[in-house]
Amino acid sequence: MKKLNAFSKNKYSQWATAYLFLLPAFVLWLIWFCMPVLQSFGLSFFKYNYVMSNDNHFVGFENYVNIFKDKEFLNAFVHSITIVVFAVPIQTFLSLMMALLINMKFRGRGVFRTIFYSPYVISPIAVATVFMYLFTEDQPIVKFFTLFGLENTSWAVSVRYALPLVIMMYIWQQCGFYMIMFLSGLQTISPEIMEAAEIDGANKIQTFWHVTFPVLRPTTFLVITYGVITSFQVFDQISAIAGQGILGAPGNALSTLVTYFYLNAFKYGEIGYGSAAAVILFILIFLATLLQKKFLDKDV
Amino acid sequence: MNKKSIVALLTASLCALTLTVTGCGDSKDDNTSGGGNASAESPVTIKWGVWGSSQDIETFNKMADGVNEVVPEVKNIEVMHYASTDDFWSGLPSQVAAGTAPDMALPTNENAYEFINGGLFIPLDTDAIDVSKIDENAIRIWTVDDKLYGFPIDAQPTCFLINLDMWEAAGLTEADYPKTWDDVRAAAEKLTTDDVTGICINMESTFHITQVVQSFGGGWGEGKTIDSAENAEGLQWVIDMFKDGLAVSSKQIGDDWEGTSFAQNHVAMTMGGTWFRGQMQTAAPDTNYIALPIPQKDPANPASALHSDAIVIFKSCENVAAASKAAEYLAREDCQQIRAEGTGNIPSIPELYEKYYEDNPQFASLKGTESYSIPFGYPAKTSQFQTAFVNEATKVLYDSSNNGTAEEILAAVAETYGPVE
DSSP: OHHHHHHHHHHHHHHHHHHHHHHHHHHHHIIIIIHHHHHHHHHTTEEOBSSSGGGOEEOTTHHHHHHHHOHHHHHHHHHHHHHHHHHHHHHHHHHHHHHHHHHSOOTTHHHHHHHHHHHHHSOHHHHHHHHHHHTSTTOHHHHHHHTTTOOSSOGGGOTTTHHHHHHHHHHHHHHHHHHHHHHHHHTTSOHHHHHHHHHTTOOHHHHIIIIIHHHTHHHHHHHHHHHHHHHHTOOHHHHHHHTTSOTTOSTTTTOOHHHHHHIIIIISOBHHHHHHHHHHHHHHHHHHHHHHHHHHSSOO | OOHHHHHHHHHHHHHHHHHHHHHHSOOOOTTBGGGSOOOSSSOEEEEEEEEOOHHHHHHHHHHHTTHHHHOTTEEEEEEEEESSHHHHHHHHHHHHHHTOOOSEEOOBGGGHHHHHHTTOBOOOOTTTSOOTTSOHHHHHHTEETTEEOOEESOOEEOEEEEEHHHHHHTTOOGGGOOSBHHHHHHHHHHHOOSSOEEEEOOOSSSHHHHHHHHHTTOOOGGGTTTTOHHHHHHHHHHHHHHHTTSEEOGGGGTOSSHHHHHHTTSEEEEEEOTTHHHHHHHHOTTOOEEEEEOOBSSTTSOOEEEEOBEEEEBTTOSOHHHHHHHHHHHTSHHHHHHHHHHHOOOOSSGGGHHHHHHHOGGGGGGTTGGGGEEOOOOOSSHHHHHHHHHHHHHHHHTOTTOOOOHHHHHHHHHHHHSOOO
16 A cells, blocks of 8 residues: 555656646747737737727627638638648658658768758748749740740749749748658668568569558658648748738739738738638638548558 | 655746746836836937838938937937838737837838828827928828828939930930830830840839829829729830830849849839939949939829828827927938938938939939929728739739730729728
């Protein structure tokens, strides 16, 4: 009995220690994350404009109703979904291929690892500036794309090509990060398993499909989930293209849910309306993550 | 972990939390105007929100120096630097909420109406400050419903800029300086080559198009005349210039703004203001250029916008009297002279015009144009109007397959930002 009491006391002490260590982070999380989220949720039910502040009042669900009636919101929603639909599969595939390449033993793979990872550490603003220059009318890359029937035009100001340009620069920048995630997954695979597959007569594709890929499933799930979350939030590149001009231009081609929220909340001062847009964005990302968990996470 | 350690850890955590929370609080000096404890006897610090280059900030600091000697109720003017206009206005809501917003700012009149209409700026007490020396045109554009909302510290007519080296190389002379938009088109046809476009018209903002529509006899009329025939005529002129390859926007040629396009000889003409002086001094000191009045549809009835920076006081300012005096101090003759020399802004005091144009001969043609200058006239929801206009216009201008007309663009914008019922 005495021994049991000592065990309980010890266990209690361990829990108390753990919670005490967690306490500062938890409190800061409450202050810096939960409180703003709750405040934003609360503001979404108000007409709250810091410029026209004499007219701030409770409006219930009016902001939400107006958002869903706004053609511009639908346009922004379509663009955000387009970014997710194109960026996530492509960057997942490319980063997996890059990780497989880097995981092979060959001379100079460290150099390739650095080359592949370096775009991720460069400022998105700098990347956008360089891409905008490279994709200016008459530049070699633009001329190359004319071979496939595209126009010789400056992509950043083209209503048709501005969004593909953003998706392209976003993928180019993110692949290195996801490559590292896949690489860490690949390095957990025991060489014995690979050898066993080889002895059993599996070729490279069979080994990848039946050994490597199943082991990488948790990593793939993580990469896709994180990819969806961040793709919904693309902003820096669009902001860099706008510069001192209008965010989301040309012709609303770069209007996304995040730019829609930002413009309304901060540019137009409609904090209540912008907060409602932010809540909708939050719910969308949350739902997308839940759906992925339901369909992709089954065997993980 | 023993009980003593747990208590020690708990105490440390609470201390850290207390420090964090108090650290996040407002650590305002009691003597700042926002502190609420300022008395008539104790001089206060006035916070002045500004944005601009390092040269601008240096100039602002020079202007603010020595305020206490002239205005005893102001201890000092603290210059709060923001990276850009957007940075300032975007950050303002959270600063207002946190009680750290400045007392005053230095916006231009271009976007001011939105904030005046919303009550963010308070009217100045013209009995307490002396504005008698300030150009009446500058006063006029900062006056709304007979109330003055800004103390103008410059008055800059917008201008039409020509690269004289290119002008002469194309066989054009002083006699060809454009007075009308037809003249501009004729010159652009001569100046456009494989490497150079005749004129840069920046369509990522509404600044240039406003000059064009106003000089065509139109204007936005605070939203009442967005789709007027004059505006449509002016905008159609711009569309035709783009479609005919005679005009280009700076972004189309990979430049960040028209100043870069002009300085790097990518375009031969553009529109702007005296801020081109600094740009040309640093980016193209050897290029010869001249600033002319904005060309007009009917030179007998000219109109163009007056660009004026003014000191405004926020409604959150708790010591308006001291802030007003600080504004008056910053707008004094010496300060305007410092600014004219430092950043090239045209003063708002007419007695200083002569010296300014002597020192800056490239802008001498602008003398007198302030007399027909008018406000930008954007609707009260200025930012939303600008976003809508730019998006509608760029759909047509930047898509070769879109044959939309000026009337269609303006009708789409007027539908939302036209006259309020």
